[in-house]
Amino acid sequence: MERNPSMSLILFPSFLLLLLFLPSLTFSLSPPPRRHHCHPDDEKVLLKIKDHFHNTSLFSTWTPKTDCCKWRIVLCKKIPKTTIYRVNFLEIDGADDLVGTIPPLIADLPYLETLIFRNLPNLTGPIPQAIAKLPHLNFVLLNWNSLTGPIPDYFSKLTNLATLGLNNNHLTGRVPAYLGRLPKLVGLDVSHNQLCGPIPKDGGKLQGFDPSWFENNKCLCGAPLAPCKT
Secondary structure: OOOOHHHHHHHHHHHHHHHHHHHHHHHHHOOOOOOOOOOHHHHHHHHHHHHHOOOOHHHOOOOOOOOHHHOOOEEEEEOOOOOOEEEEEEEEEOOOOOOEEOOHHHHHOOOOOEEEEEOOOOEEOOOOHHHHHOOOOOEEEOOOOOOEEOOOHHHHHOOOOOEEEOOOOEEEEOOOHHHHHOOOOOEEEOOOOEEEEEOOOOOOOHHHOOHHHOOOOOEEEOOOOOOOOO
């Protein structure tokens, strides 16, 4: 069969035209850039927390202009009836190279529901009052650290608190009665500290909690532990 030269001349420009527009076509079919959910205010606070603890390996994924909701040990949650995401979970856990105190600027993460500072032998100092400014907190673990000072009275403001772990620190003083009156508290562990005195009889649920949640303290006594010596 004889080839038609005129037909080739017609098809060749069409082929060039297709090649010219092919990159544009490919680009248009590519998925749109993934949207970052991280709220800029939360990102600023988290980066300040990173600076507070310097170059701890836990924060290796915490880099500016990446989605902080995807950073290690951080989670975000969408605020109902909005398109806004805020940090609601922070777990700083298991780092011998982390040295310092719990930074007060933790209060600038106002949507936190879960806060964990755990297994940090070089985390020292008292529990900061800033934690009382986080009304959404329901799960708090500040255990297996080297925290000192009393169990603070300002925990009484955390009316959504369901679980509080303060065990395995160097806390001193008494067990506050208000803990047993927190309306949603179902789990409490203050064992392995240096607490002393009777467990308050006016502490609501306290005397009905598991004895293991109070054991291995300096001189705690009274239900659910052994009676206090008179």
